[in-house]
Amino acid sequence: MKLYRVKDYDEMSKKAASILAAQMVADPESTLGLATGSTPVGAYRYLRKWYEEGILDFSGIKTMNLDEYRGIQRTDSQSYYYFMKENLFDHVNILAENTHIPDGEKADADEVCRGYEALVREAGGVDLQLLGIGRNGHIGFNEPADHFERECHCVDLAESTIEANKRFFEKAEDVPRQAYTMGIGTIMSAAKILLLVSGEDKAEALYETLCGAITPQVPATVLQLHPDVTVIADEAALSKFERR
Numbered sequence: 001m002k003l004y005r006v007k008d009y010d011e012m013s014k015k016a017a018s019i020l021a022a023q024m025v026a027d028p029e030s031t032l033g034l035a036t037g038s039t040p041v042g043a044y045r046y047l048r049k050w051y052e053e054g055i056l057d058f059s060g061i062k063t064m065n066l067d068e069y070r071g072i073q074r075t076d077s078q079s080y081y082y083f084m085k086e087n088l089f090d091h092v093n094i095l096a097e098n099t100h101i102p103d104g105e106k107a108d109a110d111e112v113c114r115g116y117e118a119l120v121r122e123a124g125g126v127d128l129q130l131l132g133i134g135r136n137g138h139i140g141f142n143e144p145a146d147h148f149e150r151e152c153h154c155v156d157l158a159e160s161t162i163e164a165n166k167r168f169f170e171k172a173e174d175v176p177r178q179a180y181t182m183g184i185g186t187i188m189s190a191a192k193i194l195l196l197v198s199g200e201d202k203a204e205a206l207y208e209t210l211c212g213a214i215t216p217q218v219p220a221t222v223l224q225l226h227p228d229v230t231v232i233a234d235e236a237a238l239s240k241f242e243r244r
């Protein structure tokens with residue numbers, strides 16, 4: 001595991017975008033695993049900028065997103081489908097048919113999850129998977145549990161996740177209670193993983209992820225077992241290491 005300590009969110013975002021860009025240049029037909037939430041917004045901003053400057057070409061790139069709320073319309077501004085269009089896809093020359101997000105509009109969890117897992121496999125797996133982390137240590141929407149869920153599945157969101165994500169909604173009751181997510185096995189099958197962590201509210205989760213025992217109660221700890229993980233964390237996220 002490689003750990004980069006950076007000053008702040010912007011430095012984290014620029015470095016993350018550089019790693020994603022390097023992947024795209026090295027293999028213009030890469031499959032990128034993408035995340036949503038506050039963490040990757042800055043990195044997507046850099047990717048858009050470098051596309052506008054003619055540095056990056058998305059025409060051969062395929063993307064597989066980690067997750068989507070269940071029971072949400074794609075036109076809903078809180079859907080991850082909408083998020084990806086707004087933050088990246090609508091601003092670069094990626095082909096719509098090359099972008100993939102679990103279909104939150106479909107209620108049949110088995111169909112959505114089996115289909116999505118097969119799609120990842122058909123794409124030949126993910127070359128570089130971008131991850132954020134929840135305060136409770138979740139990756140994708142793999143919430144703390146008694147076992148690691150291997151494949152794409154439907155999950156009941158943890159109270160702490162609903163609490164954390166209510167900032168995007170008008171009120172907590174509006175946060176969907178379920179989501180479709182890549183499983184831990186799906187995530188771990190990516191050739192490379194890039195984990196971004198910013199802010200003091202993630203310090204405990206990051207400390208456990210890097211130094212704690214591997215446990216499904218802190219799902220990100222499983223990353224200790226992956227052979228090619230890069231972590232970019234800012235000073236605030238690393239504050240727990242400094243205190244110890």
Ligand code: F6R
Pocket residue numbers: 034035036037038039040066067131132133134135138139140141
């Ligand atoms: C989002 C995702 C989640 C987030 C995590 C952190 O696609 O899979 O695991 O990365 O909840 O969210 P933010 O970045 O909003 O703090």
